[in-house]
Amino acid sequence: xxxGEEDPQALSIQEGENATMNCSYKTSINNLQWYRQNSGRGLxxxxxxxxxxxxxxxxxxxxTLDTSKKSSSxxxxxxxxxxxxxxxxxxxxxxxxxxxxxxxxxxxxxxxKP
Amino acid sequence: DTAVSQTPKYLVTQMGNDKSIKCEQNLGHDTMYxxxxxxxxxxxxxxxxxxxxxxxxxxxxxRFSPKSPDKAHLNLHINSLELGDSAVYFxxxxxxxxxxxxxxxxxxxxxxxxx
Numbered sequence: 001x002x003x004g005e006e007d008p009q010a011l012s013i014q015e016g017e018n019a020t021m022n023c024s025y026k027t028s029i030n031n032l033q034w035y036r037q038n039s040g041r042g043l044x045x046x047x048x049x050x051x052x053x054x055x056x057x058x059x060x061x062x063x064t065l066d067t068s069k070k071s072s073s074x075x076x077x078x079x080x081x082x083x084x085x086x087x088x089x090x091x092x093x094x095x096x097x098x099x100x101x102x103x104x105x106x107x108x109x110x111x112x113k114p
Numbered sequence: 115d116t117a118v119s120q121t122p123k124y125l126v127t128q129m130g131n132d133k134s135i136k137c138e139q140n141l142g143h144d145t146m147y148x149x150x151x152x153x154x155x156x157x158x159x160x161x162x163x164x165x166x167x168x169x170x171x172x173x174x175x176x177r178f179s180p181k182s183p184d185k186a187h188l189n190l191h192i193n194s195l196e197l198g199d200s201a202v203y204f205x206x207x208x209x210x211x212x213x214x215x216x217x218x219x220x221x222x223x224x225x226x227x228x229x
Contacts, residue, residue, distance in 0.1 A: 035218075040222075042204055042221050043157075045219070050215065086155060099162060100162065100164075101162070106155060
């Protein structure tokens with residue numbers, strides 16, 4: 001079954017506002033990753049957080065991970081029109097061993113209005 | 115100098131035909147993947163090869179056959195195409211670090227339409 005589920009499915013904000021997306025998963029994980037997909041393009045890796053980490057920053061991105069709740073959040077601060085894209089969380093379940101199997105959620109579609 | 119390149123970008127074909135999608139990566143990665151993205155943007159892994167060896171083979175119809183001639187290439191051949199095969203197919207690559215901690219690099223996808 002699908003490992004990750006994201007909330008909300010769609011988000012529309014004004015430029016300059018912050019955007020928060022949430023991801024929940026079902027089984028124990030080795031790490032959780034966030035990806036961005038622009039329309040008609042492939043996914044681009046944004047950030048990876050390991051299961052023993054609680055928070056990670058990269059530029060305007062902040063990711064948190066709560067393994068007790070099996071959830072993660074992605075915060076984009078001071079959003080720009082160029083941030084308009086779909087955002088996916090993806091997990092590497094512990095049960096997948098060393099195969100690198102990455103399971104994706106269904107994504108949050110973010111629209112940033114100029 | 116595209117890192118992961120797939121061809122063709124678009125593929126329109128009729129039911130029953132056989133088609134192939136090619137993928138090449140120049141990142142020096144040892145692991146390559148095929149993912150399928152449906153109309154609701156749900157991404158599902160299909161196959162993974164590590165150093166030309168199949169390591170992930172999800173529940174995919176045996177009409178789909180991956181072939182990896184070398185570490186830098188992973189092609190996908192589909193026999194007897196069906197309407198339900200219409201989707202965007204993504205190739206990706208990574209280093210297979212311990213516990214899968216290496217991020218994936220994706221191609222720009224092949225949009226397959228079966229009529």
